[in-house]
Amino acid sequence: LLPLRERIRAFSKAPVPSTVADKDGDEQDIAGWAGMLRAARHGKLIVFAAGNENNYNVPMHSATLPYLFPDVLDRYLIVANLTPDDELHVTSTSCGHTASYCVSAPGTDIYSAAGNFISRTGGPITEAALNLGELTEEPDYREETGTSMAAPHVTGAAAVLMQRFPYMTAEQISTVLKTTASDLGAPGIDNRFGWGKINLKEAIDGPGMFITAADIPPEHYVPGSYTNTQFVANIPGVGGVLDAGTPLERQCSGPECALDIWRNDIGGHGGLTKEGAGTLVMTGSNTYAGPTLVNQGRLTINGSVTSDVSVQGEGIIGGSGTLGSLTVRRGGTVAPGNSVGTLNVAGDVSFAPGSRYVVEVGTDGQSDKLQSHGAAMIGGGEVAVTLENHNNLLTQNEVFTLHGQQYTILDAQQGVSGRFDSVMPNYLFLGTGLGYQWDKVLLNVGRNNTSFASVAQTPNERAVASAANTLAPGHPVYESILHSRTAEEARQAFRQLSGQVHADVASALMNDSRYLRDTLNGRLRQAEGLVGSPAIRANEDGAWVQLVRAWSHATGNSNATGYRASACGVLTGVDTAVNEWRLGVATGYTRSSLHGASGSEADSDNYHLAVYGNHQSGKLGIRGGVSHTWHRIDTKRTVNYGIQADHDTARYSAHTGQLFAEAGYSIRGSRLNLEPFASLTYAEFRNNSIAENGGAAALRGGKQHKNATVSTLGLRADKKWQLNQGMTVAFRSELGWQRLYGDRKRGVKLRFTGTDAQFKVNSVPASRDGMVLKAGAEATVNRNVTISLEYSGLLSQSYQDNRLNAGLSWRF
Known part of the structure; x- marks a missing residue:
């Protein structure tokens, strides 16, 4: 056999013809053997049919190649025929001397x-x-x-x-x-x-044995075969490369490349080595004798x-x-449980x-645990605490x-010796410590000295954090913040919990009050015979109407986030001359x-409800009014941080x-009419109690005002031109400086359910100074058709308000 083995080995290393003649002149399929x-x-x-030699105990000669080259035996399968x-x-060749790979x-x-x-x-x-x-x-x-x-x-099963x-x-x-x-x-x-008999139903649940030479009966053992004593499960993770640098190099792409489950009871004298970044789960009762190495x-x-389990390197x-x-x-890690x-x-x-x-700590009083029926020898290492x-x-x-809370994380019936080097809580607001008894290691969990507010960066965050810190242990908001791993996670929670929308809506409604007073001032100027707002439609009896459509935007700052707002609706009123005054009512x-x-x-x-009026004394016009607005407010906000989520809504009333x-002072000129002006406004917003509906993050707030x-x-400027054929064009503009007095902050006081500790959250602050800009044009095409366009804006550092009105009037 030795000369035959050498000839096959030589042919296996180079391209060869399909058949060659041996030294006696007989043809042997040595080239085919070499290819296999x-x-x-x-x-x-390599899967071979055993042959059909009527129960003869010697399979086809090609099937005996592993006797010459035992290193390839575990890649050979010989197959006998079953009824x-x-x-x-009766016609099938028995497995015979190939039984160990048949x-x-x-x-x-x-x-x-x-x-x-x-x-x-x-x-x-x-x-x-x-x-x-011919055939x-x-x-x-x-x-x-x-x-x-x-x-x-067998080939299909493989x-x-x-x-x-x-x-x-x-x-x-x-x-x-x-x-x-x-x-x-x-x-x-x-x-x-x-x-x-092959059993694919069992095979898809993993190996049934880790084979070594000790598992093969001596009469069937091929010397030199089954030398590998460890079954290497290399599960590389999705996208991982297998057999790199070989002709079999491939990328592992199925879900089993990340996580696989073996359900069979595995025996044999071999052992298991776990390689690769993926996860292998074993659910059977495994009795294999070799070691289990997790690398x-x-x-x-x-x-x-x-078997004895050893964890090292990057293994878990x-x-x-x-x-x-x-x-x-x-380098090895123990992480009990699933x-x-x-x-x-x-x-x-x-x-x-x-x-x-x-050690994973649960929210139900349970924790991971190692339960040993022997002794525990601790020579150092780290305990890392995580939350379920x-x-x-x-x-x-x-x-x-x-x-x-205190948890037993290691229990050894025959005693514990040694100490861990350190314990790491991995959480921002939790402190941990280890305690040792004769047969146990205990984990103590409690608050550390880091306050919620100490990681906040803005006044709003600090206000929420301080209030949350007063909540009792067990309050869902308190516990959810306690689980924060990083300062950024905690700050995200503070921002989400703040309820800033209530401050935003109060600020926006105070800003919206200008739409009503601007409309009333515009109507009074119109009634004085000055060029008024082309969007105000009035008849000769003093009844008028105006459509409102406006958009505004508040830019966020280092404390508060910005918002976008809009308003639409209709304002109408009637006014009349009373002696030297013009008085009116609007809604x-x-x-x-x-x-x-x-x-x-x-x-x-x-x-809205308002009364307004003016008095004209020569070129000086005095205009004014008082108004009251009732608001029915609906808010909704979504709270999301980490895996925490809540949806909170509220309905409450307010008024402005x-x-x-x-x-x-009106200055009429031949080319342009001017009116320098000064105005003063006092506005007050009051809301009734706020009570959100939702989960544990729902907020409460009392009556407040600002x-x-x-x-x-x-300065206002206007001009009207009379054109041919009865057509007129009027232009109106306004440029002003607006100044806010007093506190610029727009905040609201709120509290969490279950505590009386209030926190104040602020919206974007009002701008101290701003520019008022208006421009409008109106063209009377004929006595029945008028086209108008008007822009009105308030521009400031943190707040921009823009209105655009376009109109077409057709009298018939």
């Missing part, structure tokens, strides 16, 4: 593709006719029997497993097929059936393994099952310097508090809408009162 050897050594699985009754068919599969009366030669010329079916090209093959199907019908079952386990090698697929086969004949591996990624034991061991023993070396859970160890547990024990991925706390009225309805940050919104239905006066005094100094 080459394929096997490049990671291919429907799971008996070896399986059985159905191969009797298999409906299979076949073909028959037919003559193109109508002549006889002969080899000569075939060579002359063709007619495709057909028919029942066939033989190991060539059995082998495709293909299914290669898709099921995309990270496995050819030899591992072979191992899964062999070790999950249904035993036939004599128990274990035998001459007739080999490993038994990379996570191995989760939810069943049991009787977890789950809620049972281990034989546990050694955590430098979330919070207990990992049991039948023997001893040891931690080396540089090891890590990750809990549910949304804001949907609850009261939750379990972490403050002041109307507008609707204001506001959109703030983080999905907060507010709408207000506004109902204002008193305004203006003096203007006021503003505003002056404006400016």
Whole structure:
């Protein structure tokens, strides 16, 4: 055999013809053997039919190649033919001396593709006719029997497993097929059936055995085979590269590349090595004798393994099952449970310097735990505390508090020796410490000295944080902030909880009060015979109407977020001359809408009532009025930070009162009419109690008020031109400086449910100074048709208000 082996080895290393002659002149298919050897050594699985030699105990000579090259045995599978009754068919060759790499599969009366030669010329079916090209093959199907019908079952099963386990090698697929086969004949591996009948249902749940030479009966063992004692599960993660730098290099793309589950009970004398960044979960009762080495990624034991488990490098061991023993070396991590859970160890547990024990603490009083029936030897390492991925706390009225809790994280029946080097809470507001008893390690969790407000960066954040810090342990808002890992997470919570929309809507409605007084002043100027607002439509009896459509924007600053607002509606009134005065009354309805940050919104239905009047003394005009507006406010806001979420709504009433006066001096010129003016306004906003509906983040607020005094100094200019054919064009403009007196802050006091501690959250502050700008034009096409366009704006550092009115009037 030695010369034959050398000739096959030589041919396997270079291109060769399909057949060669040996030294005696006999042709042997050495080239074919060499090709199979080459394929096997490049990671291919070779599946052979055993042959059809009427139960002869020696399979086809090609199937014996592993005897010459035992290193490829685990990539060879020989297949015997079974009847429907799971008996070896009378024509099938037995597994014989290939039993250690032989399986059985159905191969009797298999409906299979076949073909028959037919003559193109109508002549006889002969080899000569075939060579002359006179024959063709007619495709057909028919029942066939033989190991060539059995082998495709194994090939197909292997293909299914290669898709099921995309990270496995050819030899591992072979191992899964062999070790999950249904035993036939004599128990274990035998001459007739080999490993038994392939069982794909079992195979898709993983290996049934980790094979070493000790698992092969001596009479079937091929010397030099089954030398690998560890089954390497290299689960690289989605996108990971397997067999890099070889002809089999490929990218692992299925979900099993990130997480796979083996459900079989695995035996054998071999062991398991976990490599790759992915996760392997084992749920069976595993009795394999070799060690379990976790070098990379996570191995989760939810069943049991009787072997000794060692974790090192970048490996993680977890789950809620049972281990034989546990050694955590430098770089290795223990993380019991699948979330919070207990990992049991039948023997001893040891931690080396540089090891890590990750303890997850739940919101129900439970924590991760190592339960050892042996002793625990702690030679250092770190305990890292994390919080369970809990549910949304804001949907609850009261939750379990972490403050002041104590957990048993390691329990060793035969005692604990040594200490961990450190404990890391991994949380901003939680402090942790370890306690040691004779047979236990305890974890104490409580508040540290970091206050909520100390990580806030803005006045609004500090106000919310200070109020939240007064909440009792167990309050969902308090506990949710307690879970913050970083300062930015905490600040996001403060911003989301602030309820700034209530301050925003109050500020916006105070700003909107200018629409009513501007309309009334414009109407009075119109009645004085000056060029008034072209958007105000009035008849000769003093009745008038104006449509309102406006947009405004407040720019956020380092404390408060900005918002966008709009208003639309109609204002109407009637006025008349009374001696030297003109007096009137006005009413109307507008609707204001506001959109703030983080999905907060507010709408207000506004109902207006005002009295106004003016007195003209020569060129001096005095105008003024008083108004009251009733608001029905609806707010809604969405709270989102981390996995916390709440949706809070409120409906409450408010009102705005204002008193305004203006003096203007009319200067009429041949080319342009001017009016320098000065105005003064006092406005006050009051809201009734605020009570949000929602979850634990819902806010409350009492009755509050705020006021503003505003002056404006400016100049108006207008001009009217009479054109041909009765057409007139009028132009009106205004430029002014607006000044705000007093406090610029626009805030509201709120509180969380369950506490009396209020916090004040501010909207964007009002601008101290601003520019008032108006421009309008009106064209009378004829006595019946008038076209008008008007712009009005208030421009300041943090607030911009713009109105645009276009109109077409047709009298008939």
